Amino acid sequence: MENSQFNCNFLTIFCFVLENLCHVLPALPHGSYHCSDGVSEGSRCDYTCASGYQIEGDRSRICMEDGLWSGAEPVCVDVDPPKIQCPTSRVKFAEPEKLTAVVYWGRPQVKDTADGVITRVTLRGPEPGSEFPEGEHVIRYTAYDQAHNRASCKFIVKVQVRRCPILSPPLHGYITCSSAGNNYGANCEYLCEGGYERQGPASRVCLFSQQWAGTPATCTRMKINVNMNSAGGFIDQFFEKQRLLIISAPSSSDRYYRLQSSALQSANCGFEQRQVVVVELVGEEPNEVGRVREQQLSHDLIEQIRQALHMTRSYFNMVLLDKYGVDRERYRDPIGSDEIFTYIDTYLLSSQEMTQLEAKRENCE
Structure with a gap:
C-alpha cells in the first residue's frame, strides 16, 4: 500500500499496515482547533480564537506523510480594547462671592476581556476636587490593556455663575462691590459724593435667585444743621462726608476778606467736586x-x-479741615482757589475721590 509500511509476522499468516501519525497539537491559548481526522496523515486542523482575539500565523495545519505538521503554530492575539465608562457630565454653580466651583467625581471603571479589571488609567485634565473657573471643561481618561489596546472616554464639567442685573449707581453717588460685582453672594455698598447723604439701605446682596436683596438707595443733598449747641456738634455732622473751609474776618469790608471772596466766587463747582x-x-x-x-x-x-x-476776629484768617475734622492748613493771606485745589488734590483726596474728580473735571470748565 502506498504511503504505508508493511509489518508481517512470518510465524503467522497475519500481516497489518503501520500508518504515519503526527504528534498531538498543543492547546492554543485563548483559542482552539478542530481536526478532520485526528492526527492521521492528511488530517487538517483549523484554528479559531476566542471572542476578542485574532489569529496571527497559519489558520490551519495538515499532518504530512513524514509525521510532521505543516506550517507553524499560530497565536491568538488580544485585539479587543478595554471597556471604559467615564463619570456622567455635570453642571456646578459657582460658590457665593466666587467665579469658581470645586468639583468632585469618581474614577472611571475599566474592564478588559483578557486582563479583567484595569486600575491604571491616565487623566488628562484637572484632578477631582480641583477648583474650576466659569465655563465648560473637558475631562479625558485613557486606559491600556497588556496588549496595548487603547480605550478612552470623556465627560464635561460645566461651571455656571449666577448673576444679578448690574446695579446702577444713584445720582450723586457710586457703588463699590465685592467679588465680580454682580455674581451670587456679591455685596454692593452705596456711597454718596461729598455733600450728599444716603437714603435707604447701605448695601445689597446678590441672591441665589439672581435678584438683589432690598431696594435701591438714593443720595440727597446733605442737610446742614445750624441749630447746634457746640462747635464740636456742628463740625461732627460733616465727619467723613465733607471738608470745611472756614473764613474769619473782622468785617465784610476787610480788604483781605473781599479779595478772598472774589477769588472764591467762581470756584463753587470746584469746591463741590472736592x-x-x-x-x-x-x-x-x-x-x-x-x-x-x-x-x-x-x-x-x-x-x-x-x-x-x-x-481770631481781629484780622483775616482761614483754616482748612479734612473730613475727620483735623486742621490741615491755615492761611493769613488771601489765596487763589487753584492753590487750594492743588493742596486738596495732592494731600487730601482718596484714590476713589481722585478718580471721580478726573471723570467730572470737565463739568466745571
Missing part, C-alpha cells in the same frame, strides 16, 4: 454774621467755632 463746604464768620459783636450756604449761624455758635479752632 466736597468742601465754605463757612464764613464775619464781623464783631453785636453785628457779626456767620453763614454756611444760605443758613445763618447763631452768635453763640460763631464764638464757639472761633474758640475751638483758635480763630
Whole structure:
C-alpha cells in the first residue's frame, strides 16, 4: 500500500499496515482547533480564537506523510480594547462671592476581556476636587490593556455663575462691590459724593435667585444743621462726608476778606467736586454774621467755632479741615482757589475721590 509500511509476522499468516501519525497539537491559548481526522496523515486542523482575539500565523495545519505538521503554530492575539465608562457630565454653580466651583467625581471603571479589571488609567485634565473657573471643561481618561489596546472616554464639567442685573449707581453717588460685582453672594455698598447723604439701605446682596436683596438707595443733598449747641456738634455732622473751609474776618469790608471772596466766587463747582463746604464768620459783636450756604449761624455758635479752632476776629484768617475734622492748613493771606485745589488734590483726596474728580473735571470748565 502506498504511503504505508508493511509489518508481517512470518510465524503467522497475519500481516497489518503501520500508518504515519503526527504528534498531538498543543492547546492554543485563548483559542482552539478542530481536526478532520485526528492526527492521521492528511488530517487538517483549523484554528479559531476566542471572542476578542485574532489569529496571527497559519489558520490551519495538515499532518504530512513524514509525521510532521505543516506550517507553524499560530497565536491568538488580544485585539479587543478595554471597556471604559467615564463619570456622567455635570453642571456646578459657582460658590457665593466666587467665579469658581470645586468639583468632585469618581474614577472611571475599566474592564478588559483578557486582563479583567484595569486600575491604571491616565487623566488628562484637572484632578477631582480641583477648583474650576466659569465655563465648560473637558475631562479625558485613557486606559491600556497588556496588549496595548487603547480605550478612552470623556465627560464635561460645566461651571455656571449666577448673576444679578448690574446695579446702577444713584445720582450723586457710586457703588463699590465685592467679588465680580454682580455674581451670587456679591455685596454692593452705596456711597454718596461729598455733600450728599444716603437714603435707604447701605448695601445689597446678590441672591441665589439672581435678584438683589432690598431696594435701591438714593443720595440727597446733605442737610446742614445750624441749630447746634457746640462747635464740636456742628463740625461732627460733616465727619467723613465733607471738608470745611472756614473764613474769619473782622468785617465784610476787610480788604483781605473781599479779595478772598472774589477769588472764591467762581470756584463753587470746584469746591463741590472736592466736597468742601465754605463757612464764613464775619464781623464783631453785636453785628457779626456767620453763614454756611444760605443758613445763618447763631452768635453763640460763631464764638464757639472761633474758640475751638483758635480763630481770631481781629484780622483775616482761614483754616482748612479734612473730613475727620483735623486742621490741615491755615492761611493769613488771601489765596487763589487753584492753590487750594492743588493742596486738596495732592494731600487730601482718596484714590476713589481722585478718580471721580478726573471723570467730572470737565463739568466745571
